[in-house]
Amino acid sequence: GKTIIVTGAASGIGAATARLVQAWGGRVIAVDRHQPADPVDAFFAADLSDRASIDALVAALPAGAHGLANIAGLPPTRPAAEVLRVNFVGLKHLTTRLVPNLADGAAIVNLASLAGLDWAEALPAVRASQDLAFEDVEAFCRDHGIAGARSYFFSKEALIAWTLRHRWTWRDRGIRMNAVSPGPVDTPILKDFVATLGARAEQDMAVMDRAGRPEDIAPVVGFLLSDASAWIRGANIPADGGLYAHVLDRRH
Ligand code: NAI
Incomplete structure (x- = not known):
């Protein structure tokens, strides 16, 4: 079995991913602010x-893991700079610091979102964000007009672009990175999307047959962590009950 580091493992999609990894015979190293309720290894x-907490984490984590599932994230109800730090800058820092300690052939999976699929429309800011450091987040948000719920969208746009950009960065070691973009998923933060996105969230939900469940997303993450996806690199896979196709179809 593989050893997989799962961030955000205490709740929602991260917890479901941890359960799936264990069901598939792997070991889970959980990372979160909170202790997971389910048993983990x-x-x-x-x-x-x-940054200091991430650096301490990287020093403490055992070497040789076969996968990193970056699932921890904050909803758009949180302050803009904090959202950008957790959903993008911190994820980027953890991943680049951890890569030297991962096993050759390891897979990295980033939880993006349907909210990030218009990344190409925000190109100048998205480009400028790719090497964004912790200490520059506030100034970056000011300079690029990133405030309120926009920060959530931007964090996912930047993350999708970063995932595409690093399709071959660690190819010499066989280390791959991909993203998954869910639509609305029934977890504790779904209400925060509805609260901040208002009409748009209601329109989205009105055309859906149902909200996603964490168990709808975990197998996509699991596939991207497994050797079955060996030739998939720098991809962003929607898992959204058809909502992205609906949005595109309506637009064009
Ligand atoms: P959740 O709130 O159930 O779980 C998020 C986990 O991340 C929590 O356990 C939380 O403690 C952890 N976390 C947050 N900030 C942290 C920090 N600073 N340090 C350490 N851990 C931290 O949320 P959910 O829905 O499972 O979300 C997981 C990922 O999926 C997020 O990246 C979210 O943006 C993404 N996503 C969720 C959607 C939804 O509708 N629920 C839709 C699309 C993407």
């Missing part, structure tokens, strides 16, 4: 919005 508490 190891748990490391960390604040993924904070």
